[in-house]
Amino acid sequence: xxxxxxxxxxxxxxxxxxxxxxxxxxxxxxxxxxxxxxxxxxxxxxxxxxxxxxxxxxxxxxxxxxxxxxxxxxxxxxxxxxxxxxxxxxxxxxxxxxxxxxxxxxxxxxxxxxxxxxxxxxxxxxxxxxxxxxxxxxxxxxxxxxxxxxxxxxxxxxxxxxxxxxxxxxxxxxxxx
Amino acid sequence: xxxxxxxxxxxxxxxxxxxxxxxxxxxxxxxxxxxxxxxxxxxxxxxxxxxxxxxxxxxxxxxxxxxxxxxxxxxxxxxxxxxxxxxxxxxxxxxxxxxxxxxxxxxxxxxxxxxxxxxxxxxxxxxxxxxxxxxxxxxxxxxxxxxxxxxxxxxxxxxxxxxxxxxxxxxxxxxxxxxxxxxxxxxxxxxxxxxxxxxxxxxxxxxxxxxxxxxxxxxxxxxxxxxxxxxxxxxxxxxxxxx
Numbered sequence: 094x095x096x097x098x099x100x101x102x103x104x105x106x107x108x109x110x111x112x113x114x115x116x117x118x119x120x121x122x123x124x125x126x127x128x129x130x131x132x133x134x135x136x137x138x139x140x141x142x143x144x145x146x147x148x149x150x151x152x153x154x155x156x157x158x159x160x161x162x163x164x165x166x167x168x169x170x171x172x173x174x175x176x177x178x179x180x181x182x183x184x185x186x187x188x189x190x191x192x193x194x195x196x197x198x199x200x201x202x203x204x205x206x207x208x209x210x211x212x213x214x215x216x217x218x219x220x221x222x223x224x225x226x227x228x229x230x231x232x233x234x235x236x237x238x239x240x241x242x243x244x245x246x247x248x249x250x251x252x253x254x255x256x257x258x259x260x261x262x263x264x265x266x267x268x269x270x
Numbered sequence: 271x272x273x274x275x276x277x278x279x280x281x282x283x284x285x286x287x288x289x290x291x292x293x294x295x296x297x298x299x300x301x302x303x304x305x306x307x308x309x310x311x312x313x314x315x316x317x318x319x320x321x322x323x324x325x326x327x328x329x330x331x332x333x334x335x336x337x338x339x340x341x342x343x344x345x346x347x348x349x350x351x352x353x354x355x356x357x358x359x360x361x362x363x364x365x366x367x368x369x370x371x372x373x374x375x376x377x378x379x380x381x382x383x384x385x386x387x388x389x390x391x392x393x394x395x396x397x398x399x400x401x402x403x404x405x406x407x408x409x410x411x412x413x414x415x416x417x418x419x420x421x422x423x424x425x426x427x428x429x430x431x432x433x434x435x436x437x438x439x440x441x442x443x444x445x446x447x448x449x450x451x452x453x454x455x456x457x458x459x460x461x462x463x464x465x466x467x468x469x470x471x472x473x474x475x476x477x478x479x480x481x482x483x484x485x486x487x488x489x490x491x492x493x494x495x496x497x498x499x500x501x502x503x504x505x506x507x508x509x510x511x512x513x
Binding site for chain 1: 387
């Protein structure tokens with residue numbers, strides 16, 4: 094279901110989120126002109142892969158250097174996010190609360206049986222379109238560095254060969270003539 | 271309950287778990303012997319024959335029941351032990367999975383995720399504590415349920431003997447039909463008393479427990495007897511011993 098979204102406008106959302114103890118409203122609208130990394134995860138207060146949340150937090154400044162913001166989303170409450178962020182020693186990006194599960198459903202990342210999000214990362218470009226989408230089964234943690242690499246590659250808006258790393262040439266040099 | 275009573279309560283509960291073998295043994299010893307003696311008594315004049323038959327059946331019955339109790343208890347124990355070992359291996363190899371399992375178990379019982387997380391985090395500080403809690407809560411392997419096959423066998427054997435002796439005893443003092451009536455009466459009374467005792471232990475109405483116990487035991491024995499009669503009716507020539 095989510096695959097259909099690639100290249101299309103990302104579903105809009107307006108959710109409450111908590112950043113460093115402060116609660117605010119966050120909507121897709123406000124990120125126009127910027128890249129957005131929407132990072133869905135199953136639950137707060139878990140022993141399985143909580144390192145993802147802190148992983149993205151550590152790289153937050155590097156994402157910002159790429160004109161990109163990170164938003165974490167799960168179906169937990171604002172209160173839960175606030176306490177979880179505290180438990181993790183602070184999170185450098187907002188954690189949004191999709192309590193009625195509508196946004197997760199709209200992005201096709203809700204595990205209907207369990208009632209929680211799958212581990213999904215959605216990269217939305219500055220024009221508000223879904224550029225990249227990764228979904229994995231609940232127990233495999235994602236690579237933050239890979240997401241950053243892909244973000245950088247996408248931002249070149251050029252053809253990038255496989256395993257392209259920042260600094261390497263883009264485009265297929267063999268097609269010169 | 272005082273704190274001391276709470277601490278010793280576990281042993282009390284474990285010893286009371288033996289009630290299963292006690293009830294089973296007495297009931298089986300009683301019913302099978304009463305039936306047997308009724309049958310033998312009808313076939314012979316000699317009280318000695320009745321007594322010897324009864325005692326023989328009592329010993330062989332007690333041994334076979336004890337063996338059965340031992341084997342079944344041991345089978346359960348061995349399987350439990352294997353599950354306990356596997357739980358330990360899981361907790362060692364994939365501690366985060368075990369932790370998440372305990373977290374889920376607690377939150378399903380009503381604790382919030384956040385509270386469950388806190389509890390599990392604390393438990394994780396001491397490996398053995400976490401492991402025991404995990405085994406008991408998540409896998410339901412409570413140690414009070416762990417069987418002691420030898421003890422079970424002894425209780426079963428002793429209870430069977432006690433249950434079997436009761437209908438035999440009247441034959442030492444009385445003769446013929448009187449002995450039979452008294453044997454049956456004494457057996458019925460014993461069933462009622464065991465039910466009473468169980469009612470007391472379970473904090474239920476003792477009288478009702480006694481009646482219920484009596485009714486089930488006698489009903490079952492009666493049903494067995496009836497089936498024997500029906501078969502004999504349709505297949506004359508087959509004799510079914512009343513045990």
